[in-house]
Amino acid sequence: MALINTPFLKVVNDEIQNKIDKKVNQFQAINRDKKLINLSSGDVIRPLAPCVMEAMHKAIAEMGDETTFQGRGPVEGYPFLIDAILKYNFKNYKIKIAPDEVFINHGTKENLAGFGDILCRDNRIAVIDPVSQEYIESNVIGNRAGDLNENLQWSHIVYLECKKENDFMPEFPKLRPDIIYMSYPNNPTGCVMTREILEKWVQYALKNDILILFDATYKSFVTNPEIPQTIYEIKDAKKVAIEFRSFSKNAGFTGLNCGYAIIPKTLSGYSYIADKGANLNALWRRRLMIKNYTPPYIIQRGAEALFSQAGLKWVRENVDYYMSNAAILRQALTDAGLKFWGGVNSPYIWVESPYDSSWKLFDKLLNDCYILSSPGERFGPHGRGFVRLSSFANQSKVIMAGTRIASMK
Amino acid sequence: MALINTPFLKVVNDEIQNKIDKKVNQFQAINRDKKLINLSSGDVIRPLAPCVMEAMHKAIAEMGDETTFQGRGPVEGYPFLIDAILKYNFKNYKIKIAPDEVFINHGTKENLAGFGDILCRDNRIAVIDPVSQEYIESNVIGNRAGDLNENLQWSHIVYLECKKENDFMPEFPKLRPDIIYMSYPNNPTGCVMTREILEKWVQYALKNDILILFDATYKSFVTNPEIPQTIYEIKDAKKVAIEFRSFSKNAGFTGLNCGYAIIPKTLSGYSYIADKGANLNALWRRRLMIKNYTPPYIIQRGAEALFSQAGLKWVRENVDYYMSNAAILRQALTDAGLKFWGGVNSPYIWVESPYDSSWKLFDKLLNDCYILSSPGERFGPHGRGFVRLSSFANQSKVIMAGTRIASMK
Numbered sequence: 016m017a018l019i020n021t022p023f024l025k026v027v028n029d030e031i032q033n034k035i036d037k038k039v040n041q042f043q044a045i046n047r048d049k050k051l052i053n054l055s056s057g058d059v060i061r062p063l064a065p066c067v068m069e070a071m072h073k074a075i076a077e078m079g080d081e082t083t084f085q086g087r088g089p090v091e092g093y094p095f096l097i098d099a100i101l102k103y104n105f106k107n108y109k110i111k112i113a114p115d116e117v118f119i120n121h122g123t124k125e126n127l128a129g130f131g132d133i134l135c136r137d138n139r140i141a142v143i144d145p146v147s148q149e150y151i152e153s154n155v156i157g158n159r160a161g162d163l164n165e166n167l168q169w170s171h172i173v174y175l176e177c178k179k180e181n182d183f184m185p186e187f188p189k190l191r192p193d194i195i196y197m198s199y200p201n202n203p204t205g206c207v208m209t210r211e212i213l214e215k216w217v218q219y220a221l222k223n224d225i226l227i228l229f230d231a232t233y234k235s236f237v238t239n240p241e242i243p244q245t246i247y248e249i250k251d252a253k254k255v256a257i258e259f260r261s262f263s264k265n266a267g268f269t270g271l272n273c274g275y276a277i278i279p280k281t282l283s284g285y286s287y288i289a290d291k292g293a294n295l296n297a298l299w300r301r302r303l304m305i306k307n308y309t310p311p312y313i314i315q316r317g318a319e320a321l322f323s324q325a326g327l328k329w330v331r332e333n334v335d336y337y338m339s340n341a342a343i344l345r346q347a348l349t350d351a352g353l354k355f356w357g358g359v360n361s362p363y364i365w366v367e368s369p370y371d372s373s374w375k376l377f378d379k380l381l382n383d384c385y386i387l388s389s390p391g392e393r394f395g396p397h398g399r400g401f402v403r404l405s406s407f408a409n410q411s412k413v414i415m416a417g418t419r420i421a422s423m424k
Numbered sequence: 425m426a427l428i429n430t431p432f433l434k435v436v437n438d439e440i441q442n443k444i445d446k447k448v449n450q451f452q453a454i455n456r457d458k459k460l461i462n463l464s465s466g467d468v469i470r471p472l473a474p475c476v477m478e479a480m481h482k483a484i485a486e487m488g489d490e491t492t493f494q495g496r497g498p499v500e501g502y503p504f505l506i507d508a509i510l511k512y513n514f515k516n517y518k519i520k521i522a523p524d525e526v527f528i529n530h531g532t533k534e535n536l537a538g539f540g541d542i543l544c545r546d547n548r549i550a551v552i553d554p555v556s557q558e559y560i561e562s563n564v565i566g567n568r569a570g571d572l573n574e575n576l577q578w579s580h581i582v583y584l585e586c587k588k589e590n591d592f593m594p595e596f597p598k599l600r601p602d603i604i605y606m607s608y609p610n611n612p613t614g615c616v617m618t619r620e621i622l623e624k625w626v627q628y629a630l631k632n633d634i635l636i637l638f639d640a641t642y643k644s645f646v647t648n649p650e651i652p653q654t655i656y657e658i659k660d661a662k663k664v665a666i667e668f669r670s671f672s673k674n675a676g677f678t679g680l681n682c683g684y685a686i687i688p689k690t691l692s693g694y695s696y697i698a699d700k701g702a703n704l705n706a707l708w709r710r711r712l713m714i715k716n717y718t719p720p721y722i723i724q725r726g727a728e729a730l731f732s733q734a735g736l737k738w739v740r741e742n743v744d745y746y747m748s749n750a751a752i753l754r755q756a757l758t759d760a761g762l763k764f765w766g767g768v769n770s771p772y773i774w775v776e777s778p779y780d781s782s783w784k785l786f787d788k789l790l791n792d793c794y795i796l797s798s799p800g801e802r803f804g805p806h807g808r809g810f811v812r813l814s815s816f817a818n819q820s821k822v823i824m825a826g827t828r829i830a831s832m833k
Contacts, residue, residue: 016633016635016693017543017547017694018546018694019695021697023541023710024695024698058496061493063484063487068484068485071722072481075477075480078477079472079477084471084679086468121716124714124716125715132432134428149714153715156541193425193427194426226426270495271722284426285425285426285428286430286433288430289428289430293433298428302432305435305537305558306538306562306565308533308534310681312679313722314722
């Protein structure tokens with residue numbers, strides 16, 4: 016019989032999701048006429064940009080002609096998309112990234128989780144908490160997490176606590192990690208790192224020889240100029256950080272799956288067993304050749320269109336739509352006298368439960384407002400006591416939700 | 425500094441590819457007017473089916489409307505595609521597979537390599553040889569391969585030797601493995617397993633409690649009725665085998681990336697450390713949630729169209745085109761007095777070098793016929809002494825190549 020990767024058995028249960036499903040089912044069973052408003056999802060709802068659709072139609076036509084047909088694409092992505100990304104997201108901000116430092120991928124999750132393949136199981140991992148749990152789970156699979164204790168923390172993971180007492184900005188850990196996972200604008204707290212704070216973290220990583228895996232999926236939602244456009248605005252960040260970006264949320268690409276990672280060639284890792292260093296950029300390229308495909312040509316042509324004038328305008332309008340949803344929810348929460356963070360520079364709002372548990376606020380939103388929210392526990396131990404509201408919903412529904420929240424008792 | 429997964433450092437070199445590149449560059453430098461015919465590629469060249477294009481255009485239009493927009497898809501794939509696959513590739517052959525035993529993926533490589541995530545590093549892996557080297561490399565990454573010896577074999581891998589002395593049908597290994605990787609029709613030898621032989625392997629796996637990972641990517645190229653349509657035609661195969669299928673080669677999907685795996689719910693694995701068994705189907709589903717995305721909605725709609733009448737007809741014509749290429753090459757090789765296997769029920773032809781090394785035949789094809797082939801070493805130690813010719817090329821070029829091969833001295 017095939018031998019199972021034992022650590023994997025620890026992540027198989029999905030108790031929190033089961034609890035949510037049970038509560039929703041119970042609600043619907045006794046409220047058949049009530050339609051729930053889903054503010055729990057990280058998935059987008061707005062349609063694709065016309066220019067993206069046009070570019071994809073054109074790409075399909077090319078695939079129908081032998082002279083322009085595209086088979087297997089380059090594993091790191093097509094140069095036309097890499098060039099567009101570099102021009103608009105980096106060169107325009109005077110950031111120098113070489114084309115072979117860009118890797119087009121199917122999305123941040125795939126890359127952040129897959130990166131573990133090139134990392135030894137003995138790395139000490141630090142993860143901001145609360146955060147998307149795939150960061151943790153992929154390290155559980157990679158046997159870097161240890162055991163789950165009764166506080167729902169993994170024994171070998173260093174948790175960088177983000178709580179209201181520190182404005183959701185973590186302190187440097189007592190134990191030096193080898194690798195730090197960060198996500199800003201943060202999912203779920205909606206908080207952002209200013210240039211000053213990010214500089215401190217880059218300095219800390221430089222001093223302690225730490226690799227930062229920086230998830231900037233929600234970058235496009237930032238309007239505050241105090242927030243860097245990319246971590247590479249910070250001096251010497253190319254010596255410590257990999258940045259992950261995505262078209263999922265700003266351009267409605269969750270059903271198309273396209274993002275990218277910047278892996279500077281200045282980054283190295285080391286194997287003490289082999290007594291040998293290695294370039295992370297080269298290792299990742301090899302990893303892709305063994306285990307991955309590049310996103311389809313059609314999809315990459317669609318992504319390229321986002322950097323046209325029409326595409327850039329459309330992304331801005333798309334982000335504005337979701338951010339005006341966030342504003343509606345913020346106002347409603349204020350009216351209800353609830354305490355919250357985020358919803359500015361981020362599509363997520365992190366609401367403190369006024370009760371002794373996040374589940375009580377979750378229940379109240381469900382039963383009184385017919386709103387489905389995300390209990391903070393879903394995002395790690397420091398999510399307790401909060402719920403996350405998402406702006407990724409139809410605006411007429413958000414307005415309805417806002418009215419109900421505002422008059423919540 | 426991040427700690428590198430030490431075994432990974434062993435696979436980083438790519439000597440064989442470098443040697444090929446060097447030879448090609450040297451040839452072109454002194455033969456600038458000569459155009460090479462590429463018969464080394466596993467990538468297809470024929471355009472997409474009109475019905476696939478139409479389905480994708482329609483899907484794009486749906487993505488442009490909020491009421492029909494598709495965000496993140498189900499991690500195991502859309503039911504419409506799963507149902508079509510089951511109806512045409514299994515129910516029609518009276519094979520019972522449940523919808524939740526099908527997993528749509530980006531292609532076989534991703535799944536075969538990714539499957540290691542749920543497997544313990546202590547599994548003993550057996551791999552037919554020669555074979556696509558990603559099978560081996562993903563196990564090197566997973567620390568299941570041991571060290572590379574001077575014979576280019578990994579110390580912990582059990583090689584199931586496929587050589588002309590055994591008609592490229594391996595014997596049962598002396599050492600019982602936990603997992604066997606097989607690929608039939610085989611890449612690169614082009615050989616196929618008859619029902620009788622496959623039955624023996626399923627019996628062997630049942631008796632010894634072995635998991636078979638069966639790569640059936642080239643299934644559509646089979647015309648001989650003695651070759652099973654699927655491994656599940658064999659009695660009790662659902663108790664031992666996972667089958668991987670793909671639209672890449674038969675439908676020109678190498679640039680779209682869509683395939684699927686069948687993971688029967690009857691398959692289990694075991695962890696002796698946790699003293700606990702687990703269902704492989706459930707583990708893989710969880711693995712997908714942590715590390716993967718489903719292929720885009722648009723692509724899955726395109727794949728669904730392959731099961732329409734027009735799609736089925738088109739796939740048959742597409743396969744026929746490549747197989748008539750194979751017939752042209754077979755005739756030319758016969759005329760040249762070369763010994764070969766495959767090219768029937770498979771797009772690949774495995775040519776024995778009449779010299780003391782495969783590189784000499786490679787050089788002769790390159791310098792005398794202007795043909796780029798794949799030296800057998802690329803596919804593992806038992807590839808030595810052979811070259812692989814591929815039928816995935818434009819027919820007018822294949823005819824030209826055939827004429828040159830036939831008159832080769």
